[in-house]
Amino acid sequence: MTEKSRPLRADAARNRARVLQVAYETFAAEGAGVPIDEIARRAGVGAGTVYRHFPTKESLFQAIVAERLRQVVERAREQVAADPGEGLYAFLFQMAEQGATDLGLTEAFAGIGFDLAAALPDAEKEFTGLMAEILAQAQRAGTVRSDLDAADIKTLIVGLQAMRRFRGDSELMRRVYPVIRTGLAAPGSADASP
Amino acid sequence: MTEKSRPLRADAARNRARVLQVAYETFAAEGAGVPIDEIARRAGVGAGTVYRHFPTKESLFQAIVAERLRQVVERAREQVAADPGEGLYAFLFQMAEQGATDLGLTEAFAGIGFDLAAALPDAEKEFTGLMAEILAQAQRAGTVRSDLDAADIKTLIVGLQAMRRFRGDSELMRRVYPVIRTGLAAPGSADASP
DNA sequence: ATATAATCGGGGCGCTCGTTCCGTTTCGGA
């Protein structure tokens, strides 16, 4: 009912893939503020070509965020499966590092010029659900204090990404991460301050 | 040597004050992205008048940030004088609340489109020095762990402001602040998890 | 009151960027 999606012509499919790849790298490195013309130039196509595949700049950004979210969720599932108690910390600090490596996703996450829940409600719900799950596992394992919910974790991710973006050097975060870790630890657990 | 600063004409002084006041409120509420024309309109003057008093948009923003920093520093000195052990926490969470009430200062602080250290080196140095002082007092009082420096505190401020901006409702931060507080607490102090 | 200079206001210039348009090129089935 929605559309008839005939298969793309070979050159069209190639160009679409190039645009997606270049746009991902560019948004990650420089954020959503980069002009479409610049992305087209780097991809070696005209601006018109970009707009044929993605009717608006936001739709291109959205497509990339959706794909990145998929990867993030997938990786998080692996981590929590490997070590339920440690999963939340691993995921949290990995998300923090993305403050430096994927500026576009960080902006989307913080709601800067992009409403994640409105644009990609399904992906957002899946992510929030996953957060709740990872948190519950860690709390069951006794590594994280029990008075926190998934929304608190999302808030912490936004804060950690901002800190990581502010501090160019990940070495310098060495002393900040333990502060968060200690603060999150369940009283009496190994990470709690003695 | 710098300039001849003759006294301003009465109407000029009045307009300058109006522009500063309106610009402060506007930047605080909506960030540095607001057009100069809009600020001029709200102040009831023409754009040309704004530019006679402040030769560039950035210079206006800078003037406001400088003034706000002065107020912040002054207030912090009072707080740390009143209670050295509690001073750092009070200041930290007050700065966090500014994530919601003063978007302009928050952006300047996080280095979003504005290089604080380059634009206002003296104010920045004074702020950093104050951070070191407040931190040292808290560490001496035994309320904050000793392996942190002033740069870590600035990083935490940036993160906390981002979290506060992300969470519109300060009620919702009730569970996040204790996490930070516990994480910062010196082992064995009252805030450390038992 | 008048002259003089400071100040004002807002239209306009130049630039950026998202988006569209259309003449030209390329693909791929017959």
Added chain:
DNA sequence: TCCGAAACGGAACGAGCGCCCCGATTATAT
């Protein structure tokens, strides 16, 4: 090989914004 459809690319349009210009206005010293 040939042709119609699909895709291309980049010039061009319009909106937004920082900043400048200049004729009109107003404050202030005399």
